[in-house]
Amino acid sequence: xxxxxxxxxxxxxxxxxxxxxxxxxxxxxxxxxxxxxxxxxxxxxxxxxxxxxxxxxxxxxxxxxxxxxxxxxxxxxxxxxxxxxxxxxxxxxxxxxxxxxxxxxxxxxxxxxxxxxxxxxxxxxxxxxxxxx
Amino acid sequence: xxxxxxxxxxxxxxxxxxxxxxxxxxxxxxxxxxxxxxxxxxxxxxxxxxxxxxxxxxxxxxxxxxxxxxxxxxxxxxxxxxxxxxxxxxxxxxxxxxxxxxxxxxxxxxxxxxxxxxxxxxxxxxxxxxxxx
DNA sequence: TTACGTTACGCGACCCGTAAAGATC
DNA sequence: GATCTTTACGGGTCGCGTAACGTAA
Numbered sequence: 001x002x003x004x005x006x007x008x009x010x011x012x013x014x015x016x017x018x019x020x021x022x023x024x025x026x027x028x029x030x031x032x033x034x035x036x037x038x039x040x041x042x043x044x045x046x047x048x049x050x051x052x053x054x055x056x057x058x059x060x061x062x063x064x065x066x067x068x069x070x071x072x073x074x075x076x077x078x079x080x081x082x083x084x085x086x087x088x089x090x091x092x093x094x095x096x097x098x099x100x101x102x103x104x105x106x107x108x109x110x111x112x113x114x115x116x117x118x119x120x121x122x123x124x125x126x127x128x129x130x131x132x133x
Numbered sequence: 134x135x136x137x138x139x140x141x142x143x144x145x146x147x148x149x150x151x152x153x154x155x156x157x158x159x160x161x162x163x164x165x166x167x168x169x170x171x172x173x174x175x176x177x178x179x180x181x182x183x184x185x186x187x188x189x190x191x192x193x194x195x196x197x198x199x200x201x202x203x204x205x206x207x208x209x210x211x212x213x214x215x216x217x218x219x220x221x222x223x224x225x226x227x228x229x230x231x232x233x234x235x236x237x238x239x240x241x242x243x244x245x246x247x248x249x250x251x252x253x254x255x256x257x258x259x260x261x262x263x264x265x266x
Numbered sequence: 267t268t269a270c271g272t273t274a275c276g277c278g279a280c281c282c283g284t285a286a287a288g289a290t291c
Numbered sequence: 292g293a294t295c296t297t298t299a300c301g302g303g304t305c306g307c308g309t310a311a312c313g314t315a316a
Contacts, residue, residue: 001212003136004281004296031282033296043212044219052290053295060218067211071204078200079134081175085193086177137306152270164307166271185315186270 003075005039005066009047013057013065062124136208138172139201141165143178146190146198 008025012032015021022029044108047061057065141158145165148154155162173180180194189196 001136001208003134004245007210016294019276029296029297030284034298038295040283043215045215049297055296059191063214063218064211065215067207071207071211072205074200074207075134075139078197081196081200082176082178084192085196150270151272157307162271163273163309167273170272188271199314236284257299 001039001042005035006072008035009061009065010068011041012036012055013061017053017055044098048065134172134175138168139205140167142172142194142198143201143205145169145181146194147189150186150188 008021008027009026011021012018017026018033018036019029022032027033036047045060046058048055049058050067060090141154141160141243144154148157149232151166151169152162154166158165169180176197179191180197181188182191211220
């Protein structure tokens with residue numbers, strides 16, 4: 001059971017056809033068919049009913065797909081979280097303070113709040129609402 | 134991002150060490166290290182802090198692992214669902230009825246209730262509570 | 267010096283695409 | 292006969308294990 005196989009199952013279920021799903025996936029039909037069959041063999045059940053030129057999910061396949069959709073959604077969140085962290089890490093943080101007060105602030109262990117913006121940068125706030133890029 | 138890489142991440146996070154995680158996974162340490170590093174490169178962030186001989190999750194790693202655990206849990210449910218269906222499909226259903234009443238029963242479209250048992254077989258009940266293997 | 271993580275390299279497995287065969291309408 | 296799925300085969304990628312290196316306690 002591999003991730004690409006799961007994505008293939010969702011694509012076939014959505015397209016209702018192996019050939020159309022293969023187009024959506026930019027994949028050759030035989031490769032897709034082989035992977036689906038391999039997964040079905042591993043699971044020990046049929047995910048799809050091949051009805052001539054139509055392909056529909058079996059009852060077991062419906063349940064399987066529902067779980068897989070949940071799983072892939074969580075993985076997308078995991079990836080998105082990583083991307084968000086990366087964009088913050090990649091950005092530069094410039095801090096401007098008055099020497100008179102900065103000398104004290106920069107020494108203490110402060111909790112800086114990073115608020116991500118649409119463009120990938122972030123605003124940083126601390127305490128009184130002073131802001132800096 | 135592949136499934137085995139995600140499992141490896143969870144194993145390292147749980148063990149707190151690459152070498153111990155590799156043992157748990159029945160895997161050579163170098164293979165494990167390479168896969169983790171490959172995933173980190175793909176995500177663009179560090180999942181673990183290498184502190185000498187201790188390995189701990191970064192903040193981003195913690196969040197990532199949380200999502201991954203959810204995802205893998207859903208995949209386990211998907212697999213378990215398939216296994217349940219398989220055990221029912223694989224079993225044999227034998228039906229014994231008296232000819233006098235069976236002639237009528239076997240002709241009608243009945244809803245048969247399959248109750249899975251511990252040993253993989255299932256009991257089948259219909260209407261009055263008559264049972265058959 | 268010992269233990270642990272990393273890099274280098276050869277082997278085997280697996281996925282993909284092309285081509286041919288089978289099946290269904 | 293046309294369309295779609297399946298099977299067969301060759302090529303390239305990738306994960307794994309062994310071995311050697313770097314590094315911290």
